[in-house]
Every structure is written in structure tokens, then in C-alpha cells.
Amino acid sequence: MGLLKAKANTNKLKPLLTLLLLVTAAMGGIFTYQHLQHDFETLEGRTYSWSTLKGQWVVVNYFAPWCAPCLREMPELAKFNASLPSNTKLFAVNYDLKTLSELKEMTEKYNITIPVIVSSQSTALPMEKPPYLPATFIIGPEGKVVDTIMGELTAAHLTQRLQALRRE
Template sequence: MLLSQPKSNAGKIKPILFLVLLALVAFAGAYTYQRLQHDFETLDGTAYLWQDLEGKWVVVNYFAPWCAPCLREMPELVTFNHSLPDDTRLFAINYDLKTKPELKAMAEKFDIDLPVIISSPETKLPMQKPPYLPATFILGPDGKIKDTIMGEITATHLRQRLAELKGADE
């Protein structure tokens, strides 16, 4: 009588191991792809999708260091940013393309204490670049532009205009 050799499970383990490895690679690829998908990024490294901001009022201010009215209104925007209503977000964006280190240095130099969008060819905004500065855009909870303010603005004027737009939107 011949004794039969125990069957090896090694032949079964290899395909299972391959499938687990394949699933891990697919998951890692999908996760990385999702992390790279964004409409814009701020100096602090936060990536945003416009669709994630739906339901909020969003104020976007274009500025530049060579624009004297922009620099005069920046403290007003910082003040406004420190007292934002819960349903409102404020972002600043430099008119000219700058690298992240250049933008950080500029934000420090001019005490820009609010989220600054890194302007790059990949940055997606729901408005066209304005013809002159300063320019402030107010987007409603539906993501559509509700107002464009060309020229210098104060925190008080911005609060009043937002209140008017919110009242008209109800």
C-alpha cells in the first residue's frame, strides 16, 4: 500500500496572495488619485473642491503686492476673516502666478492672515481673472457668483453686502 503524500497548499496560496496584493495596489492608486484631485490649494496645504464648498457663501479676493489699494484693504479682509459667519469662507488669491515659497514670503511680509489660494495653471476658479485690482467675488451657496466688487473694500462693507445677498437669497 502506497502512502499518499499530503497535498501542498502552496499552489493555492500564491493566487490568493496575488489577488490581495492586487487589491491593495488598486486601493492605494484610487486613494492617491482622490488625494490629487482638487480645484485649488491654500498655502497651509489644504486642498479644496468647489463642490465641497456648496452650501456656504464664499468670498474670493484678488490682490497683488504691487497694488496699493489691495494692500490697504488686506487688514480689512483679515478683520473680516476673524469674524466670519459659520456659513461663509474667505480666500485671497494673488493676481500673478507665484511659487509656494514666494507666496509664503509675501503673506508674511504683508501680514496676510487668511487662507491664500496658490495660483497655478491647475487652479480652477468659478470666475475669470479680473481686468484690474482689487477685485472681490461673492459666491452663493449654489456656487454661482452673486456679486463682483471692483475696487477697495472694507470689512463693514463686505459684511453689509453679504447680509443683503443672504437676505435676497432666502
């Protein structure tokens, strides 16, 4: 009699355990899906979505190692990055697609210390690739490009431009 009762209790638990397993799997899938959803990733492995950057000012600089003005402005961008205004992020994007290892090697070779976006087919940026370099885009708090600076710039120029845009 005890064996029949134990088997009956096990049969009652099976649907509950199956339901628990399905709920756990679904929650794991949702968490994984949300974790994988991002617009771009930096060389350091940080992922960003434009929706989470809303409300912030974002500066994106396109550069290439074959572009002398780009390399000249990198120390200026590093200087700007060291004293970023509040609510502001700075990223660089290599003009040419590079593998992760090529990108790491390049940033070390040219001492690029600002966050670099790893470009891929899935990278989503709110601007088109510029026709020439260097090119710097300022994205406003609403997530839209509000200014484009074509050509070499200094940290002071970028700071002044950002301040002017914030006042508008």
C-alpha cells in the first residue's frame, strides 16, 4: 500500500516539476536574449544600446591608422575623454573593418586610449560612414546626430562645441 501511495505522489509532482522546468527555461531564454541585444560593443567588451544612452551626449569619432590628421587628434580626444563633461560618452570607430586582434594591435601601436567600438555587420550607429576622415559626430540626448565636425579637432574645440549645443 505504501508503494502505491508513493507512486501516486510522484505522478502528482511530475506536472508541477515539468511546469517549473519550462518556466525556468523560458526565464533563462529571456535573460539571454536581453543580454545579447546591443547596438555596439567596445574593444574592452562593454556593450551599449542606444536606448540606454538616451539622455546622454555621445561623441563618435571615425579614424584610421592611414589618416595622419586622425592620429594627430587622438591625444586631443584622450585629453577630452579624461575630462568628459557630465552626462557625456566618447567612442572612436575605426573606418576600416578589422578583426578583434587587429583592432587591439592597432590601438596598442598608436596608443589609442579612448573606448573603441568594434565594427561588425551588426554594429548600429545613428550615422552613415563619413566620406572622409577624420569625422566626429555629436549625438544629442534624444539619440539623433546634432552636429558633424569634418576634419581635425582639438579637445578645446570639441568642448566648446558641446557646450554650445547644450545651451541651444
